[in-house]
Amino acid sequence: MKDLKSAMVMLIIFTVICGCIYPAVVTGFARVLFPDQARGSFITDGRGRDAGSRLIGQPFSDPRYFWPRPSATAGFPYNPMGSGGSNAGPTTPEYLKGVGDRVKSYRESGVTGPIPAELVQASASGLDPHLSPEAVLLQVPRVARARNLSEEMVTKAVAHATEVRQLGFLGEPRVNVLELNLELDGRLKR
Amino acid sequence: MNRYEWLQTLLLFATLLALVRPLGRFMARVFQGEATVLSPLLAPCENLLYRICGVDRDEEMDWRRYARAVVLFNLVLVVSLFAILMLQHLLPLNPQKLPPFSWQLALNTAVSFVTNTNWQAYSGEQEASYFTQMVGLTTHNFVSAATGIAIAIAVIRGFARRRTSLLGNFWVDLTRAILYLLLPISLGAALVLVSQGTIQNLTPYKTVPLLQPVRYDKAKLDGRGVPVTDATGKPVTESVTAQEVTIPLGPVASQEAIKELGTNGGGFFSANSAHPYENPTPLSHMVEILLILLISGSLTCTFGVMVGNPRQGWALLGVMLFLLLVSFAVLQWAETGGNPLVADLGVSGANMEGKELRFSLAGTSLFTVATTGTSCGAVAAMHDSLTPLGGMVPLSLILLGEIVFGGVGSGLYTMLAFAVIAVFVSGLMIGRTPEYLGKKIEATEMWMAIVTVLVAGVVVLVLSASAMITPAAVASMANPGAHGLSEVLYAFASMANNNGSAFAGLNANVTFYNLLGSLAMLLGRYAPAVAMLAMAGSLAGKKYVPPSLGTLPTDKLPFALWLTLVILIVGALTFFPALSLGPIVEQLTMAGGT
Numbered sequence: 001m002k003d004l005k006s007a008m009v010m011l012i013i014f015t016v017i018c019g020c021i022y023p024a025v026v027t028g029f030a031r032v033l034f035p036d037q038a039r040g041s042f043i044t045d046g047r048g049r050d051a052g053s054r055l056i057g058q059p060f061s062d063p064r065y066f067w068p069r070p071s072a073t074a075g076f077p078y079n080p081m082g083s084g085g086s087n088a089g090p091t092t093p094e095y096l097k098g099v100g101d102r103v104k105s106y107r108e109s110g111v112t113g114p115i116p117a118e119l120v121q122a123s124a125s126g127l128d129p130h131l132s133p134e135a136v137l138l139q140v141p142r143v144a145r146a147r148n149l150s151e152e153m154v155t156k157a158v159a160h161a162t163e164v165r166q167l168g169f170l171g172e173p174r175v176n177v178l179e180l181n182l183e184l185d186g187r188l189k190r
Numbered sequence: 191m192n193r194y195e196w197l198q199t200l201l202l203f204a205t206l207l208a209l210v211r212p213l214g215r216f217m218a219r220v221f222q223g224e225a226t227v228l229s230p231l232l233a234p235c236e237n238l239l240y241r242i243c244g245v246d247r248d249e250e251m252d253w254r255r256y257a258r259a260v261v262l263f264n265l266v267l268v269v270s271l272f273a274i275l276m277l278q279h280l281l282p283l284n285p286q287k288l289p290p291f292s293w294q295l296a297l298n299t300a301v302s303f304v305t306n307t308n309w310q311a312y313s314g315e316q317e318a319s320y321f322t323q324m325v326g327l328t329t330h331n332f333v334s335a336a337t338g339i340a341i342a343i344a345v346i347r348g349f350a351r352r353r354t355s356l357l358g359n360f361w362v363d364l365t366r367a368i369l370y371l372l373l374p375i376s377l378g379a380a381l382v383l384v385s386q387g388t389i390q391n392l393t394p395y396k397t398v399p400l401l402q403p404v405r406y407d408k409a410k411l412d413g414r415g416v417p418v419t420d421a422t423g424k425p426v427t428e429s430v431t432a433q434e435v436t437i438p439l440g441p442v443a444s445q446e447a448i449k450e451l452g453t454n455g456g457g458f459f460s461a462n463s464a465h466p467y468e469n470p471t472p473l474s475h476m477v478e479i480l481l482i483l484l485i486s487g488s489l490t491c492t493f494g495v496m497v498g499n500p501r502q503g504w505a506l507l508g509v510m511l512f513l514l515l516v517s518f519a520v521l522q523w524a525e526t527g528g529n530p531l532v533a534d535l536g537v538s539g540a541n542m543e544g545k546e547l548r549f550s551l552a553g554t555s556l557f558t559v560a561t562t563g564t565s566c567g568a569v570a571a572m573h574d575s576l577t578p579l580g581g582m583v584p585l586s587l588i589l590l591g592e593i594v595f596g597g598v599g600s601g602l603y604t605m606l607a608f609a610v611i612a613v614f615v616s617g618l619m620i621g622r623t624p625e626y627l628g629k630k631i632e633a634t635e636m637w638m639a640i641v642t643v644l645v646a647g648v649v650v651l652v653l654s655a656s657a658m659i660t661p662a663a664v665a666s667m668a669n670p671g672a673h674g675l676s677e678v679l680y681a682f683a684s685m686a687n688n689n690g691s692a693f694a695g696l697n698a699n700v701t702f703y704n705l706l707g708s709l710a711m712l713l714g715r716y717a718p719a720v721a722m723l724a725m726a727g728s729l730a731g732k733k734y735v736p737p738s739l740g741t742l743p744t745d746k747l748p749f750a751l752w753l754t755l756v757i758l759i760v761g762a763l764t765f766f767p768a769l770s771l772g773p774i775v776e777q778l779t780m781a782g783g784t
Contacts, residue, residue: 116537
């Protein structure tokens with residue numbers, strides 16, 4: 001019985017320490033040291049309006065925009081309220097048909113040759129904001145045509161938006177699709 | 191693998207190995223009650239805490255009392271967490287006005303977090319309030335991890351001590367694990383994660399406009415919120431346009447740090463560590479993998495130090511590291527090869543379904559083996575969408591019993607059960623007395639080792655088989671055929687071994703999986719824990735037998751190899767039939783192109 005009392009009091013004390021004080025201390029330090037990241041890395045456009053988060057991708061299907069990775073979030077693509085992947089098994093017929101359909105829409109937009117897997121296979125979070133530079137460059141002719149811009153100019157915007165490996169060796173080079181599209185619409189701060 | 195992937199893999203393991211010794215020795219000092227650098231700051235808090243709880247720090251417990259304290263404490267934890275989940279709507283810090291959990295889901299979730307499993311049949315952003323996440327789940331991440339560490343320390347004392355029945359004081363071990371180990375490391379790690387973009391706030395969810403509005407079909411609801419169906423009973427859909435989206439926020443970093451460090455694995459969001467708000471950059475990804483492996487790896491060193499021969503610890507770490515690296519190689523190879531059925535459609539490159547681009551393929555594979563080799567169960571990729579052979583790697587790592595680093599504490603004590611079995615079997619084969627660390631291995635020790643090693647296997651096979659003959663359980667599978675079996679097998683493997691990751695296509699929030707899953711998690715956690723404490727109690731009472739010519743040295747390479755073999759044979763004998771009906775059949779189907 002002595003142990004039962006210890007158990008209950010321990011739980012209360014550790015709930016206070018680990019469940020209240022610890023997260024509060026982290027929140028406090030985070031707000032002072034890294035306020036932008038702690039809030040969610042939101043992008044403010046040139047006119048001071050919210051334009052989404054740098055870390056949360058958005059859906060695009062218009063030829064004027066670069067298309068991001070397929071998303072299997074609940075409800076509609078890139079729904080931040082239902083993060084998650086397709087969880088499709090690699091031999092499931094329905095899934096393979098879906099991949100085939102996506103390949104077809106890239107073919108119709110004028111892409112020839114092999115298509116990078118990330119363009120037709122859904123991400124794990126369904127919110128992946130990035131594409132590899134190769135997958136973006138593949139879409140340059142379409143975007144340039146739809147916007148009446150020279151491919152050179154669009155390629156330049158892509159190069160500008162490309163991030164290198166973190167610390168020079170971590171991860172892969174990548175392009176933030178939402179930021180690139182905002183840039184093309186002239187909505188990013190200069 | 192390109193050279194950058196090689197470099198990041200090498201650097202990860204170099205960092206881990208560099209940290210094992212200092213942290214392992216630090217833990218040995220903490221749990222032997224010696225002064226450490228943190229003592230001037232923490233010792234007064236510690237003493238105050240004992241006084242409030244009525245704990246006498248010098249009063250040691252025998253194995254029965256230690257086990258009773260563990261079970262009692264965990265029972266209190268389950269009840270309190272169950273209450274929080276059922277009363278969520280009445281509690282503060284619920285800006286989204288979320289309703290309470292159903293009782294089956296609350297029970298499953300409470301058991302899941304208390305047993306360090308963190309199986310999640312709910313979706314964090316849609317169902318859990320900030321109060322639930324912080325006060326409920328974050329707290330339990332700490333105490334369940336500390337419980338595991340405390341048990342491991344008591345088991346080590348069983349091997350280290352002579353002619354005594356005492357294994358230490360559970361309350362003291364628990365408190366020290368949290369104050370000296372888990373809190374300081376989590377605090378530092380959480381801030382590193384925030385610097386990378388992991389969020390940490392208590393503001394309500396934020397609505398932002400979409401640059402290109404999206405049209406989608408949604409189930410039509412009538413005035414009372416009930417889905418409308420047409421004459422044939424199919425739900426009616428209507429086309430709607432989303433102009434803006436709601437982005438969920440919350441105190442993520444503080445939970446993320448302890449979730450990895452304590453090998454808990456329960457994600458703040460549904461997508462877990464694949465979510466950009468939990469794991470935003472390649473660096474945060476590497477830090478999280480390191481946190482997952484850190485304590486379990488270092489405990490091998492603590493073990494070596496406490497039994498008086500550090501080489502004994504290195505031998506166990508060597509076995510773990512070898513199994514982890516082999517698993518990584520197989521997974522990386524399988525995923526690099528891609529999916530031939532997808533390649534036929536004109537697609538190039540590795541299998542990217544269910545993977546995030548920013549982590550790189552090697553980074554994703556490293557996370558996957560780390561999270562399933564330990565009982566963490568956080569995911570940075572959707573295991574359900576790995577290639578069949580690739581998916582068999584995390585499944586096998588779980589089925590081996592969570593010993594490849596394993597859960598904090600539980601990994602070490604389960605590994606020690608395998609070591610005891612290996613010593614015993616080799617003793618039989620070569621006619622030497624079975625001794626481990628100077629203690630004779632006798633009937634009691636063998637019984638307890640067998641219980642520890644086999645209980646999860648029996649639970650997995652029996653429950654998976656009962657799922658196969660229950661129509662409601664079969665209906666939960668998202669993918670047909672062999673892959674569906676893999677999903678169910680994975681679910682029970684994950685719960686019985688307290689991992690908590692999933693082949694998430696399976697809809698687990700149904701009564702069958704909620705209730706039988708709770709049972710699997712309880713058996714998988716407490717049967718081995720109590721058995722190992724019983725073994726420790728028996729060992730502690732024995733006298734020390736100095737090594738003679740007839741003793742098998744357990745700190746040398748031949749024993750490490752033998753131990754690896756025993757682990758693989760036990761695993762293969764238990765699970766080969768089930769694996770060959772699931773992932774192996776599917777791999778053959780995929781390669782055959784049908």
